[in-house]
Amino acid sequence: MIIGNRKTSYLEDEKILNNNYKKAFVFGMIALAIALPFFADDYTILMASLVGIMLIAVVGVNVVIGYTGLLSLGHAGFVAIGAYSVSIIHNLLGEWGVPDVLQPWLALPGAMGVAALIGILVGLPSLRVKGIYLAVATLSANFIIIFLIEIDTFSQWTGGRLGLTTPDPNFFGWVLDSQREVYALIAFCAFATILMVQNLFRTRVGRAFIAIREKDYSAEILGVSLLKYKLTSFAISAACCGLAGAMAAYFYAKVLPEQFELALSLQLVAALIVGGMGRTMGPVFGTIIIVLVPEILKISMGAMMGSSIEAAQLRAPIQEIVFGGLIIGFVLFEPLGISQIMDRFFRALNRWPFARG
């Protein structure tokens, strides 16, 4: 039974993995992620990759909504920026004759940088408004970004409505041209993103974000520059979403503008709410639920109703209703998400057979 935390040095207190449960869980997950490509079938790899891509983006959304408290409904726009800019940068570098081996090392940071810049631009209204006004401002930004991708003016770079064929990255001479290979990259990036963002909240910047979330005027009085930190928050979060977009571009053979519309923004926020806002593990739980529940529905409906056309027609609406129901259910009954449920569970486990809850 845990009755307290005994720490003998500051170093110990500052550790990210500060107890054995966390250590066991994280190392277990890493082992699983490494082992997966060697035995799993294609379907499992596909699902794991989708979870990974979305996880990177949701971790980014968590920075803005969960830690800084700025409600954004436009993050799919940043994912789109990442996906398109990584492909465009690859194409440009190819034209200029830069060797294939160097390209990803320029394109990935480039895509994240572009996304971060756009993030700062979109974050500008957050200096004047918040809450609902900011939600609508970011929503508008999402619509505008998708519109700019679709119009004919830029279609020689973006491919317009027809979508853009994406490159296969070449890391150290190893071309990642199958989904299984890209999965390895996605898994690495997902772990790296979670650890970096978790680390962020041990620093001055992260603490400033949390101060802004609690009450922005109080934070300003304490000397936290709202201008600087709100925009930093948007930049970091947009960069994560840009990375997720880049991974999506590497993973799929083609990206289409309609992949990044409002529906994706809502999915990102839904994953965050289901998992738990402002918690490290929140995005992980939430993404797994949001990606896997439609699949489970598909499989169970297939088992119940067979593969008739009627069943296929019913599937999409029911998936939509369940998705909306998940958001509503969690907001109504468990606003702190699955993280809270897990906390309660582990607390009960620790104290068993004594007091529970």
Add this chain to the structure above:
Amino acid sequence: MQFVQFVINGLMAGALYALIAIGIVAVYKSTRVVNFAHGYMIMIGAYLYYTFAVLLPDASWAPAWLSGWTPEWVIAGKNSAKMFSPAAAFYDWIPNIPRIIFGLVCAILGSGLLALIIERFLMRPLLGQSNFSMIMITVGLISVLSGFKSLFWTGDAASVPHLTPNPAFRLDLFGTPIFIFGANFMSMIMAALIFGFIVYWLRHSSAGVAIRAVSEDQSTAYSMGINVPRVFAQAWLIAAATGAVAGAVLAARDGVSPSLGLFGFSVLAIVLMGGLDSFVGVFIAAMLVGVLEALVQWQLGGTWVEIAPYVAVLVVILIRPYGLMGHPEVERI
């Protein structure tokens, strides 16, 4: 001088925006909830109108009086009227009256029921909770409503009868020809009348005063004997009824399709542009955006229209954070 033509088109579209915006503003004023799913409630209203004005009367078992009302004088008038004249449009419209009334009444009742369910089971448990939860509930509603829509109605666009006769008028204004579709013009008048009525009703009826009192301070209103939950239900009913009418008008203009739901987002942008709690500001913003869209269509082409309201709201928010005529929120630390 096509300018006048496009401004008139814009004003007609703007009036519809204003009609939709009533729903969002009324709900916000009384409950402090910004309804992201209002567009999808309108879509449900449009589909209900489609069901009760087209599908049901056209069914083989429907009573004859519902599917068409053609007394002698209508047939006589139709035969004597010239093709494409206003009279011909009028006589074309008469047989549709039963189904229009039936469809509209059922759409309003259906949407009202939906709004009451939403208010009672989703909004009321969150009374006094943070804004964020309320917004997220309406965001979840978007998916639920659009899912139910595709469960009951398969997705193809279909046309429905106009609420009013639809003759095409051709005027000469300062030597430039101007075309106006009767139904668009009549729906502009109707939207303006409904808007005016609601604003007047809020200002001068006791129920309206109750709504304004609740919007000022919930707990004080409670302690003064106002039935706050009833006020909430009233606000949602207003939103549902105006939404159903707007849905029917929109469905007649653009056809019934799932894209009606997206309309709600541009109206949300307009509402923020006008100021969330100001009916007058929202009316001005709706007209401005309507005209802006028409001018954009004239100068830049149809594709740019879809982002015009979003660009407009971003510009207005950066200059006037709380909209044209909204009140800034006062915060205490």
